[in-house]
Every structure is written in structure tokens, then in C-alpha cells.
Amino acid sequence: xxxxxxxxxxxxxxxxxxxxxxxxxxxxxxxxxxxxxxxxxxxxxxxxxxxxxxxxxxxxxxxxxxxxxxxxxxxxxxxxxxxxxxxxxxxxxxxxxxxxxxxxxxxxxxxxxxxxxxxxxxxxxxxxxxxxxxxxxxxxxxxxxxxxxxxxxxxxxxxxxxxxxxxxxxxxxxxxxxxxxxxxxxxxxxxxxxxxxxxxxxxxxxxxxxxxxxxxxxxxxxxxxxxxxxxxxxxxxxxxxxxxxxxxxxxxxxxxxxxxxxxxxxxxxxxxxxxxxxxxxxxxxxxxxxxxxxxxxxxxxxxxxxxx
Amino acid sequence: xxxxxxxxxxxxxxxxxxxxxxxxxxxxxxxxxxxxxxxxxxxxxxxxxxxxxxxxxxxxxxxxxxxxxxxxxxxxxxxxxxxxxxxxxxxxxxxxxxxxxxxxxxxxxxxxxxxxxxxxxxxxxxxxxxxxxxxxxxxxxxxxxxxxxxxxxxxxxxxxxxxxxxxxxxxxxxxxxxxxxxxxxxxxxxxxxxxxxxxxxxxxxxxxxxxxxxxxxxxxxxxxxxxxxxxxxxxxxxxxxxxxxxxxxxxxxxxxxxxxxxxxxxxxxxxxxxxxxxxxxxxxxxxxxxxxxxxxxxxxxxxxxxxxxxxxxxxxxxxxxxxxxxxxxxxxxxxxxxxxxxxxxxxxxxxxxxxxxxxxxxxxxxxxxxxxxx
Numbered sequence: 001x002x003x004x005x006x007x008x009x010x011x012x013x014x015x016x017x018x019x020x021x022x023x024x025x026x027x028x029x030x031x032x033x034x035x036x037x038x039x040x041x042x043x044x045x046x047x048x049x050x051x052x053x054x055x056x057x058x059x060x061x062x063x064x065x066x067x068x069x070x071x072x073x074x075x076x077x078x079x080x081x082x083x084x085x086x087x088x089x090x091x092x093x094x095x096x097x098x099x100x101x102x103x104x105x106x107x108x109x110x111x112x113x114x115x116x117x118x119x120x121x122x123x124x125x126x127x128x129x130x131x132x133x134x135x136x137x138x139x140x141x142x143x144x145x146x147x148x149x150x151x152x153x154x155x156x157x158x159x160x161x162x163x164x165x166x167x168x169x170x171x172x173x174x175x176x177x178x179x180x181x182x183x184x185x186x187x188x189x190x191x192x193x194x195x196x197x198x199x200x201x202x203x204x205x206x207x208x209x210x211x212x213x214x215x216x217x218x219x220x221x222x223x224x225x226x227x228x229x230x231x232x233x234x235x236x237x238x239x240x241x242x243x244x245x246x247x248x249x250x251x252x253x254x255x256x257x258x259x260x261x262x263x264x265x266x267x268x269x270x271x272x273x274x275x276x277x278x279x280x281x282x283x284x285x286x287x288x289x290x291x292x293x294x295x296x297x298x299x300x301x302x303x304x305x306x307x308x
Numbered sequence: 309x310x311x312x313x314x315x316x317x318x319x320x321x322x323x324x325x326x327x328x329x330x331x332x333x334x335x336x337x338x339x340x341x342x343x344x345x346x347x348x349x350x351x352x353x354x355x356x357x358x359x360x361x362x363x364x365x366x367x368x369x370x371x372x373x374x375x376x377x378x379x380x381x382x383x384x385x386x387x388x389x390x391x392x393x394x395x396x397x398x399x400x401x402x403x404x405x406x407x408x409x410x411x412x413x414x415x416x417x418x419x420x421x422x423x424x425x426x427x428x429x430x431x432x433x434x435x436x437x438x439x440x441x442x443x444x445x446x447x448x449x450x451x452x453x454x455x456x457x458x459x460x461x462x463x464x465x466x467x468x469x470x471x472x473x474x475x476x477x478x479x480x481x482x483x484x485x486x487x488x489x490x491x492x493x494x495x496x497x498x499x500x501x502x503x504x505x506x507x508x509x510x511x512x513x514x515x516x517x518x519x520x521x522x523x524x525x526x527x528x529x530x531x532x533x534x535x536x537x538x539x540x541x542x543x544x545x546x547x548x549x550x551x552x553x554x555x556x557x558x559x560x561x562x563x564x565x566x567x568x569x570x571x572x573x574x575x576x577x578x579x580x581x582x583x584x585x586x587x588x589x590x591x592x593x594x595x596x597x598x599x600x601x602x603x604x605x606x607x608x609x610x611x612x613x614x615x616x617x618x619x620x621x622x623x624x625x626x627x628x629x630x631x632x633x634x635x636x637x638x639x640x641x642x643x644x645x646x647x648x649x650x651x652x653x654x655x656x657x658x659x660x661x662x663x664x665x666x667x668x669x670x671x672x673x674x675x676x677x678x679x680x681x682x
Contacts, residue, residue, distance in 0.1 A: 045458060104644060109458050110369045111643045114599060117592055118639025125632035242469040242588065245462050280477030287470045291463055295446075298455040 012154050013275065021271030023160045023229065026167035028263035030222035031240055032247040033174055036259040038215035039248055041191050042208065044102055045113040048120035049244060050237025052094060052216045055123070056086035056223030057232040058131055064138040064227075076141045079228075086220040094216025098209050106208075120237065127234035137231035144228065159228045166225055170218065171260065177214075178256065187211050246290050250300050258302030265301075266290060319524050322607045323517065330513045340502045347509040347577045349617040350516055352377075354570025356597045356609035357516070358563030361523050363595070364603035365532065366559045367539030368456065372446075372464030373567050373594050375471045376439035378586030380568025382482070383438055385581035386422060387431035388491035388499075408490070413480030422481075428495050435572040436565050443564030444557060451553035451560075456542075465588055472587035487582025491575070499576055512573045519566050520606050526562070527606075535559060596635070599642045602651025612650055 031053065038046050046052075063082035067075050097119060105112040144162055147155045178184040189197040190204045190211075198204050226232065247266055251258030266286060273282035294300070334346055355373045363369045389407045398404045401411040406418050424430045446467065450460060475482045483489070491499070498504060526532050538545045538552055546552045575581045584590070593616075601612020616638070623631040646652060 043458075045462075101640065101644065108643075110461060111647070113369075113371075113458070113461060114592075114595065115640045115643040118636040118643075120636070121632045121639065122636035125629065125636070129629060238588070242466050246466055249459065249462055278477060280473050284470055284474050284477065287466055287473075291466050291470070294459070294463055295449045295455070296453070298450070298453055298459055 012151070015154050017271055017275050018268070019156055019160070020274075021268045022164060024271050025264050025267035026164045027222075027226070027229075028243065028247050028267050029167050029171060029260055030163075030225055031219070031244045032251075032259050032263055033171065033256070034215040034218035034222065035244050036248050036251070036256055037174070037178075037218070038212060039245070040255070040259070041187060042211055042215075043109060043191075044106070044212065045109055045116065046215070047113055047116040047241060048097075048123060048237075049216075049219055050239070050241040051120045051123035051127075052090045052219035052237075053223035053226065053240065054127060054232060054234070054237040055093065056090050056220030057227050057236075058127060058136075058223075059086040059089045059220065060224040060227045061131075061136050061138055061232060068139070076143060078141065079144075079224075083221055083224045086224040087217040088220075090220025090223070091213040091217030094219075095209050095213035097216075098212040102212060103205065103208065120241075124234050124237070131234065133234060135231040135233040135236075138227045140228065163225050163228055166221075170221060174218065175256065183207075183210070242287075246287065246294075249294060250290050252300030252302035255300075255302040258300060262301055316528065319528075323520060323524070326520070326607055326610060327513075327517055330516070331510065335506070335509070340506060343509055344505045344577060345621065346614070347505070347512050348574065349614055350512055350610070351570040351574040351577065352594055352597060352617065353516055353610045353613040354519055354573070355563075355567045355594045356601065356613045357519055357523055357606055358566035359595060359598040360601075360603060360606050360609045361526065361535075362559050362563040363598065364605075365527060365539065366535040366556060368556060368560060369461045369595070370464045370560065370563070371461050371588070371591050371595065372468040372471075373563070374586045374588075374591035375464075375468050376443060376564040376567035377571040377574070377590070377594070378471065378475075378581070378583070379439045379442060379571065380435045381571030381575045381581040381585065382488065383425065383431055383434040383568070384572035384575040385488040385491060386425040387428060388494060388575065389488050390422065390426055391494070391496075392490060392492040407483075407488070409483045409486070409488075410480055415480045419481055432572075435568050439564040439568035439571075440561045443561045447557050447560045448553075451556040454553075456556075465591070468586065468588050468591045472583045475583040475586060483582075485583060487580055487584075489580040489582075491579050494576065500579060505577065508573070508577050512577065515569060515573065516610070519569070520610070523566075523606050526559075531555070531558075593635075596639055596642065598649075600638065600649050602649030602654075604648065605651030608649055608651030608654075615650070 031049075034052070035046065035049050038044050038049070060079070060082040063085050064075075064078050067078035067081075097116075101115055101119070102112060105115060140159060144159045147157045148161070149155050176184075178187065186197070186202045186207050189200075189202055190207045194204055197207075223232070243266075247263050248259055250266065251260070251262030269289070270282055270286040273285060276282075277285075330346075330350070335343055338346065355377055359370070359373060393405060393407045395405045398406070398408065398411070401408065403411055403416045406415065410418075424434065446464070450456075450463065455463070475487075476485045478484075493499065499508065527535075534545060534550060534555055538550075538555060542552060571581070571585070574585070597613040597616050598609050599612070600616050601610065602608030616635075619634065620631060623634055642649060648655070
């Protein structure tokens, strides 16, 4: 399969493929960070995670429409506003869901799964009724279009670079919040030992609500970033949910660093294989390998050592 | 405390009532088209019954039952497809004698895994054995390593996703997104006529009642009690010297085999099989049939399947927009408000009255329904 390519061309192909893999990596990280907080830290299976993402995407779409209508001059910066809107909308809905549904189900994880699946169906139909069944896309601001030519044969898209930068920023922010702030300390305390955390005066219900909201909010930002590289439809969230869960489980559910490492492994594997075979077979093979590894090593790549 | 009616006797009455409803009342009341539809719903009931055993009794939630349903269905569809792809019927193809979709995809030879499906007995065996074998391969390493609960659910769901992508992607070998269509005869017998459909309906009902009977036997035996014990306190069962993993593998394989039979009956009655009955969405919908009926009740699972599907059909016919809202709300309501489903409602509201009517008080009606499994 390497016939007919010169060494330089082959190098460029691999570089481009690696870059595509990096974009996929950013997408996976954005998707799974929120879930890693909700599933990994709280142990809640949120099947509607994809729909929270799509909510963020639609919020971005609405914001871009609003900017086009009322402030076309400021269109260059609409995305930053949209991200905040997406975070707030998804986060607020997440907190509402936690309050009305999830908090009754903490002891029944499999039931949470069914209930949030129901929620995802409702959200899908709501999107379809409000925004229509057709996919919508946003118009990129001018500075985000085009690509940078690094050499004659290697080009990278600016929107891809932007998404990668954004992912790095969010990952750092989540790290600071979880491991360097007082609030993150409370979250980790509740995760490790709920009764004891309560005994030292942490309001565990409030912590739960905000943690769930944060996870959903990050999903919203992920959806917002998605609009930069693709269009949004009402059922798009379902496409990602399996990948996202596998990334989180493969990384070792309780470890944020593991999530990032596993997102990197899976995305690079998939995009490299996509060059050699059809996209669907690459996906099947990647998922199969992940599933097989999980069968043998169910605790995932990184294990948080806790005495239970 | 005297038992008003022994559980065994109650099960017998339940089975009898279901048999009368399915085999006498519905065929008399419904026109053939609707009866065929009920037959289609009842094929899902096989999966639901298997899930009662697997999820309700043993506490193993599988989100990949669609895979087994699909394997059984595809096994049957492959046989039927080869039946209708005779040399005569396919003489306009560039390679006569192979299914039309293979010809469209420039495949010139029957793939090796299609060859056994030329024979009916082998195909019927495959309907049961292929899902079981697959279930064994999937579940054995996981249960040996004590993967359970949430992780098992997520991995089985991933398998459902993989299976769909694989079937859709390998169009030449599987028929792709359209599935295997244009099925005509079973060993020379035309399955598309009204009379054939009625006969298949009765075969389906008989098989379903047999499946329920089998599950009742399993549940009533010592094996059934071990399954429940495992669900509630797995470690204690293990410490008592039982090999927990083997029991789990057994019940998972049994559920898979039932799902396979359901899939095969689906193919026969509906006349095609496609990946849209394999993936994540149908798999999780089958779980909700079980949950609505009551995850602990075999009869409840059948009634739950019929009810949800009946609601789906009538809603989609008149208000397609509302159906997903309804289904979503159903998921949430069943989990939050009625964790034991229809059977739980029956047990707490109807059964005590029946017992009171029969004039025997102070018995099991007052015992609380068992708590739902995780």
C-alpha cells in the first residue's frame, strides 16, 4: 500500500493524518471530560450527555444568528459569547435534571442509565420540534477560515488549530478546578467518602448538583466547539455517546489524566487506520480492540488506588 | 399462614391466561394484518422474557440484546435469501445463484460463512447456537474477571454499536443498511400469504409460551434461587462455594438464545431483517419493554412488550411528534415511579383484592414487593 508514494509524500500523509487524529483527539477530550466528571467522579451514567452537547451546539447556532442579525460588525468574536451561552444553558439544564431526577437514583446506577436515556429521547424530539430535522451549520468568522501551509505538502486548518487550543485551555481549567481549588477538594472528598465528607461539613447534595452541572456545561462547550468543524442535527448526540463512554471507561473511570490518555490513543489509532481501510472498518477495529482490552483489564488504563 | 394459592399454581394460571389471550382471543378479534403486527411484537417478547431472567433475576443488565436478536434474525434471513436466490430467479445477474446484493457489490462467489445456510437444519441450529456462542465468548472473560453492573452494560452497548457499523459497512456480505430483503419461501413454502402468516403467528405463540415455561422452570429450580442470591449478595454466594461466573454466563447465554429465536421469528413474520433491529436504540428499547412489564415478572414482560409496542404504533400513526416524548417520559416514569412495572402494580393493587375475593386473608398480598435490582 506504500507503492507509488515518494518518501516525502508519505511523510506528509502521515503528518496530515496525525493532524486529523489530533483534531479527533480534541473532540474526544472535550466530549469525555464532562462525562469523566459525571461518570468517573460521581458514578452517574448520563446517556443524555450527547444531547447536552447538541444543546450547546444549537445555542452557538442561535448566538451566531443573533450576532448576524443585530451586530454583524462584531461577528468575529461571536464564538466567545456563544461558548459562555452554551456553558450556561447546558449547565443550568444539567442542574435542573440533577435536582428533578438524578438525585433520587444515586444508589441505582443502572436505573439512572434508563432514565437518562429517556431524557435523551425527549431532548432529541425537542430539538427536532424547535430547530427542525435538518442539520444546521454556523458561518465561521473570517479569521477562522482557510489554512496555514507549513510546507508545500502539509497544510493545517485554522479552525482545527483553534479547537485544539480551546481543548487545551478547557482541560487546564478543569484540572485547576478539580485539583487546585477548594471546590474541587470538596468534590473529590464526596466521591471518596460521602458520609465522612458530610461529617466534616460539606454539603454533599449541593456539591453533587454543581458537579453534575459542570459536567453538562463542559458538554455544552464541546458542542459549541463542534459547530466549528461540522454541522449539527437533532440526533447527532447519539452518534458520540458510545465513543465517549468507551474513552472514559478505557481511561480508568476515576482518572482525568487517564481519560485524556485514552482519548489520545483511541483517536490516533482510528485516524491512522482510516488511511489504510474504509472509515467504518477503522471504527469497528478500534472499538473492538478497546472492548477486548476492557474485557481483560476492566479497570482501564489508569487506576485510582483507593481503599474501599 | 396458609398460602391462598401456591405460586406454582398461580404461574400455571398465568400461563393459561396468556395462552388464551394470544392463541384464542387475539386471532378472533384482530384482522390478519393486525395479527401479524402482534406477532411482530411478540418476537420482541422473547428478548424481554430473556431479560427478565438475566436482568431482573440475575441482575445483569445487557444493552446488547439487539445483537443476539439480530444474529438469530440474520441466520434465518440468510437461509431464506439463499432459498429465493435460485439459479433461475437470478439468471440476469452476472453471477447467478448468489443473493442479489452480493452481485451488486461485485462479489462473484458465495462467501464461506453463507454456505451452511443452504441447509434448513443447520440454519435452525445456527438461530440458537450462534447467539449463544457469541454470548459465551463475550460474557465468559468478563464474568470471570468480575466485570459487572455498569461496565457490562456499557460494553454490551458498544458491541451493539460495533455490530451495526460492521453490518452497514460490509454491504457485499450482509446487505448493508437495507438488510436482507425480498424473502419468499421457507423450504418451498411461501411465507408471504395470509394463511402462512397466521400459521407463523401460532408457531410464534407456541414458542413464546414454551420459552416462558422454560424460564419458569429455571426460576423455580435451585438454580433460580442461586441467581437471585447472586444479584443480592454476590460475595456471599461466592464464599459459599458457588462458581458465580458460570451461573452468570449460563443465564446470559440462555437470554441470548431466546433473543435469537425471537429474531428468527421476526424475520419469518416480517419478511426481512435489517441492521435497524440490531443497534443501540432497539436494544435499549427492549430493556424498556421489560421494565414497563416489570423486570421480575415473565408474564409482565410479555404484556409490557405488547403495551409499549401498541402505544408506539398507535402514537406513530396519529401523532408521530409525540411518540418520542412519550417514550422518553415512559423511561423516566418507570424508573422513578414504578420500578416494578405493571407486575408491581398488579401485585400491590389487584392481587390482594383477588385474594380477598377468594375469601382468604392474611397472606402474601401484604408482603412488600421485592426491591428492584440495581
